[in-house]
Amino acid sequence: MSVRKRPTPRKDGTFPWVVDYVDVAGKRRLKTFDKKKDADAFAARSSVEVSDGVHVADSASITIEEAGKNWIATCKANGLERTSIEPYETHLKLHIVPLIGKALVSRMSVPSIRDFEDKLRAKGLSQAMIRRVVGSVGALIGDAQERGQAMHNPVREMRGRRKGKERRLEQRHKGKLKVGVDIPTRDEAKAFLGALQGRWRPLLMTALFCGLRSSELRGLAWADIDLERRELHVRQRADRFNDIGSPKSAAGDRTVPIPAMLANTLKEWKLACPKSELGLAFPNGTGKPEAHANIINRGLVPAMIAAGVTVEGMKRGKPAVVARYSGLHSLRHWFASWCINPVSRGGMGLSPQEVQDRVGHSSISTTLDVYGHLFPVDDTTAAVDAAERSLLS
Known part of the structure; x- marks a missing residue:
């Protein structure tokens, strides 16, 4: 590899510098520079790259x-x-x-x-x-x-x-997810549950008590709901093009227990559910996956407003009462908090690993990053007092 000044000048009278080298394929290459320091830098870098077998000449590259x-x-x-x-x-x-x-x-x-x-x-x-x-x-x-x-x-x-x-x-x-801001409170969840009606009741109850993602709800099939054993199996989902495919990750393929009230609701809904060639549990009127926007705008938001779970907001540019929680993921957050809360506070008191399995996170770190602050801890004040007494005794 050599660096030399070109013997013939350019039209402006300047003499460019040329790096003459052989690439990894054994082909001779010439590269021109205005300044010698740039040519030297390229030569030093290219020499190492050619030696390592990773050099790619500009003429062999693409845009x-x-x-x-x-x-x-x-x-x-x-x-x-x-x-x-x-x-x-x-x-x-x-x-x-x-x-x-x-x-x-x-x-x-x-x-x-x-x-x-x-x-x-x-x-x-x-x-x-x-x-x-x-x-x-x-x-x-x-x-x-x-x-x-x-x-x-x-x-x-x-x-x-x-x-x-x-x-x-x-x-x-x-920041951290907050109850009453990102996650419905216990009273709000009860009020919301009481306001659910019609075809949206079984779908939104499943979201609340099983923590399924929107795509998993839209792709849920009756074949994956065992009402006798009260188990729901997440094996597929519907994307926004309504294509049915595998869950978001391997961990998304999971089994979630069904509470008794939801099991009874699903038994009633199965008798009234529209026919679907795909065997969907919550299809639209034509048997296809229900649109996410419909679930939000026709199901979730009206139920939140009917339940009084609202805040002052804007609608069409004017002040209005709007749903406090307008995203379906808020119900998934509530489900996770319900799994985490101890029995004394109306929850199930599950471990982080069990919560990860229920919500279908691909790693325990995701579960702890999102919900770790919700897990109950020992009385830290009592622990500090005990440590102080031990130190001073």
């Missing part, structure tokens, strides 16, 4: 836009669900291609990714969305690496340094 198309093709070939692929395609169309689509994958660096983040921020994207879009860039560069079109992944290098700090900042921003 970010081309890498994005290859990445989406890989996602589809691997059987990734449409609900996962669609956001990736949106990231490419709206943000990645317009801003860095023409850049070569081989020339992407940590500074260029930081510059990309700044541009996304200037467009008004939230920090969470920026993180997702940059994550898509990292994934497409990773796919290009596997195809031999990139030598390193600056997104993963940057994320490796940031990961702990970002997680701490995210947790600090989110």
Whole structure:
């Protein structure tokens, strides 16, 4: 590998510097630089990369836009669900291609990714969305690496340094789930239960007493409900395209016990339930998976308002009484808190591992991150007093 000044000048009279080297495939390459220090830096870096067998010349690389198309093709070939692929395609169309689509994958660096983040921020994207879009860039560069079109992944290098700090900042921003704010109180849950009527009663009771996700409720089949043994098996879910597929993760495939009142309600509902070729427990009028928006707008919110579980808010630009909890996940949070609370407080007093199994979290750390502060602890005041007495005795 050599660095030399080109003998013939450019039109402006300057003499560029050339790095002459042989790549990992044994092909001779020439790369031109305006300044000798840049040529020297490239030569030093490329020498190591060629030696390690990871060097990719710019002429052998592709653009970010081309890498994005290859990445989406890989996602589809691997059987990734449409609900996962669609956001990736949106990231490419709206943000990645317009801003860095023409850049070569081989020339992407940590500074260029930081510059990309700044541009996304200037467009008004939230920090969470920026993180997702940059994550898509990292994934497409990773796919290009596997195809031999990139030598390193600056997104993963940057994320490796940031990961702990970002997680701490995210947790600090989110704060802990609060009863009465994120999780219905015991009295609110009782009032909500009493207000449930019609076709929404069995569905929302199942959400309340079994903690299923919206997609799991929408995909729940009668074949997976054992009313005699009072067990509900989560084996499938319906995505927002109404495609039936496997649970969110391996841990999502689980068995949840059914309380007696819910079992009786489901027995009555089974007689009135619309026929469904898919055998769904909560289909719409045509037998297809019920729309998530309908569950919220026609079931959850009206029941919350009827139960008096409300706050002052805005509706169509005017002050109005609105549901305190307008997301179906609030019922899942309540179910988790019900599992955690001791029997003396109307709960089941389950261990963290048992709660993880009931809600279908993929790891115990997720359960503890989200609900750890809800688990009862010993009387800390008494413990401190006992420690003080022991110290001073």
